[in-house]
Amino acid sequence: MRLATAYVLLCTLVSVVAISSPCPLGFVEHNNSCYWFSKTLVNFVEARSFCQSFGSHLAKVTSKVEDDFVSGHAARHGKAANYWLGATDLNVEGTWLWEGQQAMNYSNWSRDQPDNFSGGEHCLDIKQILGNYLWNDEKCNMAANFICEKEL
Ligand SMILES: [Ca+2]
Ligand SMILES: [Ca+2]
Structure with a gap:
């Protein structure tokens, strides 16, 4: 009996979560996209594969509005040192493309970035500096948090 009650409560909870957001569980909705902020650190290729396994892709930040949302959410909730985005x-x-093909028309590079430091930085992340996140080119094999995006 108790188990049945617990099951009904669980189903109700899942329904409420499902109704309140069209995004998959754990994703955050913003302007017709769903975003997932990782709590684990992996390299760029692993992050890309992880997003793909959830039917999403590494986040494409193509406007100031989207940039403000992503960096704001990271600053308030995640607070990781770096998050991978989906450009290389x-x-x-020096030619940055989203998902290896789409031209980058909006950008928000940090001061003196991208610097291709030591000739080996080809993946985009947002990097926290004094609580704010700005864009930086990073070594693709570095371990970082990451942000997935899924369009609705
Ligand atoms: Ca580079
Ligand atoms: Ca850099």
């Missing part, structure tokens, strides 16, 4: 300049040094 792996094909042509």
Whole structure:
């Protein structure tokens, strides 16, 4: 009997969560996209695979509104040192593309970035400096948190 009651309560809770957001469990909704902020650190390729396994992709931040949401959420809730976003300049040094193909029209690079430090920084992250997140090019094999995005 108790188990049945617990089951009904659980189903109700899951329903409420499902109704209140069109996003998958654990994702945060903003402007017709769902975002997932990782709590674990992995390299860029692992982060990309992880997002893909959830039917999403590493976040594409294509406007100031989206940038403010992502960096604001990171600053209030995640507070990690770095979060991978879904852009690289792996094909042509200095040419940044979202998911390796879409031109980057909006950007919010930190001062003196991207610097391609030591000739080896080809993956985009947002990096926390004094509580604010700004864009930085980073070594792709560094371990960092990451943000997945899924369009609705
Ligand atoms: Ca580079
Ligand atoms: Ca850099």
